[in-house]
């Protein structure tokens with residue numbers, strides 16, 4: 610029988626987020642592992658039908674739980690967190706970011722643009738220079754690949770900073786109310802449930818109640 614997980618996040622996962630950002634100073638190509646962080650929640654969801662990532666395994670949720678205010682100082686979330694406005698805004702931001710990342714990486718690969726080898730926060734705020742690299746890659750790395758790694762690193766850093774800010778201003782997991790991954794997981798889950806309900810209705814139509 611499958612072992613039941615204890616409620617709440619697995620302890621200590623915030624270390625994964627810290628290691629992710631620290632590794633950017635060792636070799637920026639490690640930032641490409643963000644692709645797995647974005648894929649795993651949906652793989653778990655498709656396998657289990659549950660939001661296992663959000664409930665137990667999310668390293669960012671672990672980090673903001675740690676940085677957040679104590680319960681006695683929690684503040685009520687503003688309406689824009691709960692009425693869907695900020696959730697949709699963040700989804701647009703996330704979508705546009707991915708679009709820019711894909712477009713610029715393709716342009717660099719065909720020689721139409723120079724790679725941007727620096728961190729850029731919130732799409733628009735460049736930080737000076739490339740990150741120090743403690744471990745050089747033995748083979749020559751194509752410009753588009755290091756560009757892609759910097760773009761993922763920037764996206765992860767921007768959203769983590771926002772999550773930490775929300776955790777300090779309002780309450781630890783305020784970011785989860787607007788997180789695009791959480792929002793998309795909810796949408797997929799609702800669709801799956803609806804699909805299952807429809808399949809059952811269709812079956813009942815065929816075989817009779």
Ligand code: SF4
Nearest residue numbers: 663667670785788791
């Ligand atoms: S909503 Fe986002 S930040 Fe919160 S647990 Fe889910 S994936 Fe992690």
